[in-house]
Amino acid sequence: MVEVDLELQRVKTEVDEERRRFAAERQRGASEVETARSQVAAERTAVLAQRAAAAAELDVERRNLAAEMDGERRRLAAELEEERRHIAAEHQRGAAEVESARLQLASEVATLQAQRQRSAVEIDSFRRQVAAEVAAQRAAAIAEVEQIHAGSAKLRAEFAALDEESNLQAFAFYKPRYAFASSEHYQSKLEEIRERQKRMLKDKEAATCAEEWLVNGSKVEGRKQINQTLKLMLRAFNGECDATIPKVRYNNVGVMEARIRKAWDVINSCAEVQRCTISDSYLCLKLEELSLVHEYEEKVQQERDEQRRIKEQMREEEQAQRELEKAKQEAEKEEARFAEALKKAQEEAQRLSGAKQQKLIAQVAELERKLAEAQTNKARAVSRAQMTRSGHVYIISNIGSFGEHVYKIGMTRRLDPMDRVKELGDASVPFEFDVHAIIYAEDAPKLESELHRAFHHRRVNRVNERKEFFNVSIMEIAEHVRLHHHASIEIVHEAEAMEYRKTLSMTQSAPNLAPDPKQALVRLAAGAGA
Template sequence: MSLIEALPSDYGHIITYALVFTTISFLIHALLKSRELKLELNKIKSHLQDSEQKNVALLDKYQPISSIEDRVKELNAESDAITSNIQTLRASYAAKRKLFDELERELAVFDEKIELSTLGYYEPHFDFGTSDRFKAEITAVREQQKDMLKAKQAAVCHTEWKVNNSAREGQTMTNRALKLTLRAFNNECDAAVSNVRWNNIRRMEERLTKAREAIDKLNKSNNIQITEPYFQLKLQELRLTYEYAEKLRQEKEDRAEAKRQLREEQQLIKEQEAAAREQHKYEELVAKANERANKATGDELKRLKSELEELEAQLNEARAKSERALSMAQQTKSGYVYIISNIGSFGDGVFKIGMTRRLEPLDRVRELGDASVPFTFDVHALIYSEDAPALEAELHRHFNEHRLNLVNNRKEFFRVDLDELRAKLEELKPDVDFLTDAEAQDYHQSLLISKEAQTYHESKVERLPDEI
């Protein structure tokens, strides 16, 4: 008897149904799984078909290429050709750039607008004390040039040429070539000498050198050259002419400074005479007041005594002024050293350190702030000294590295820290009064007006439109 038969009839039916249900479920699951596998298989087939089509397309595309190695060789060859072409272009550019730079340098010799920074500072070659010495030296150099021309030593030919087998005709040809050579070179030199100035002296020196090189190069086939001694004489003439002009300018400035000092001396004498007259006037007034006081009584006497005291105070002031003026007139070194600034004209941190022998030093300051500068000067210190030139020279020496003008020492402007300037001044003159603040009233008011005008202009520009 089987296990199912042994069970009660109800349990047997249940187990039978369970087995049937399980079998059906398994079949359904298997059927679903079969469908999924079929779909996935179809996808794989489709993907394989796409891959085959792509492979066919790739094969068609790269069919002309026999092999990857051949294509790599072709690409390498193209790369090498491009690299070689780049190197050729670079070499060609370098050669042409070199030629361009040479032509530019040669052109710069004749260019009046060349940058000054490329010229360098000209160091004087001569140390003659006066312009007359320079003038005499120029004349002497020109005489030496004439002697060399007469002796046929300015340009020479190193070959004895023959023309039509004739030495005479060859010499005639050589003489003509030498004349043309010297005429061309002398014309270049004369043009340079006539136009030499402070801002082109270096360029003119180079111009003479280039002219000689160019002429010698053209004469290379004839074996003709400009001699070195003659060339040096031409350079010497050029430099002498330039330095002669500079010496004339310096002497002109010296004369102007001497005239200024003479005016100050004359002004000092006038001020001394005026102070003496003022003293004499008050002495007479005091004498007359004393006479009236001796005769007066009561209230009149009190009034005259009060008037007399006032006149005596004015007399004492006039005497002091007269004595100071007389002292400054007699002592040629006494005077005032002034330290002034002008922010509006020269910027912050720039000071002028100068000297005046005027009885009223502020007159000199006002004179400096005349129409030549847009704003007046502010005074930081006025120092009286019995040896004002020595005090001024010491300050100039100490701050020499801070000069604005490194060429002309008469331009007494220095860019220096205010505290450093005050410290040095207090070291030399401990009791000096030094004002650190620069009022610069006109300058600051001008800035204010300018800002207000700009603000007004901006407000006009940004106003609302009339219509929208």
């Protein structure tokens, strides 16, 4: 208790001491505030004194400026008055000069009017003279323009005939002049035409001269010179034909024919003075050679395409035959295996009784069913092997590669037609084919060819008929099959085109990463030529 009292006493002493120190601090702070207030009042008094001095100086400056402005105003007024008097004097002098000029001008106008009357007479005479000269020049210019137009029309016709690029843009389908069955017929006809050309050259009927010439009074020298001229003409014409004929293609036959005719015209015109000409018969033989060379090349290409088609068909037949033989062997193995298992199960069932026997009887029934199925598969394989025209006609599309409403109608004799569809969708096209229908027919080539004939006018490629693509709707194909072939057909109307649609979606979601696949695929399809 005593310690507590002592502690309280000590705390009270510290509190009193703290109060006294705080009071001293407060008195010192009040003294400093008072000192600062006195300093601020003194500074305010000094600022007010400076403001009063500045106002006085400003008033003095204002009075000085007003005096200077008043003096300047009086000086400017005096200068303005002096300038006004000077202008008035100048005005009077100018009026006098204007009056003098007016009188002089009136005199000059009278002189000019007299000269104008004289000039009018001279101009009228000159106008009539110029009108006569212009009329003569105009008539000459019209005649020259007509001559230029005639020459231009002639040159334009020649240029249009020889401009190969223009013909490439607007060529028509070439109509063959010959219809030989094989390239050997074309080759023999070509040799016959060339033999006739050689005979005309040998008999000197290819080029002739209509007049007999004398050189230094000698007919012999004249004939010698004419023979040299005819040789030069034929050499030039044959050289032009030899350079032109090998270049003939399906899209420039007209251009090459016009080029040969043009060479014939130009060479004949060069020797027109000597009356030397290359005969029309020789020209016709050269044009026949041109047509034969073109049609011979076309026939050779057709035969190559046909051989390629036959080889492809033979490969397809061999593949189908291998598959049928494999299916037959597998069916025979299945039949033997099930027959062996059935025999063992029947023997085991005869030895057993009760529940085990019933179980084996059920297994025997299942094995008999599988054996019958294996025998059916074997019979079907044998039948397919014997029926060389049975197969499947498939209808497929590839929207990503060829666009909407373009279908391929083909045929395969393989047991699984999807093997052929997968082969077609290899690396040669960017997306896989979608199957719309697969039709089994005992005479599949006939069904395929009849469908091709029915939609021949809708072919995408009308030149190469090996390209089996048609611009039709799937419903038209199905309707034709049902009406004319009475075959059952299940149709998939909408193509899945999974890879193409995923690609399109990815491209639309990230347009800066790749070009538009539609445009790229359209360009690809156009380049592939269907």
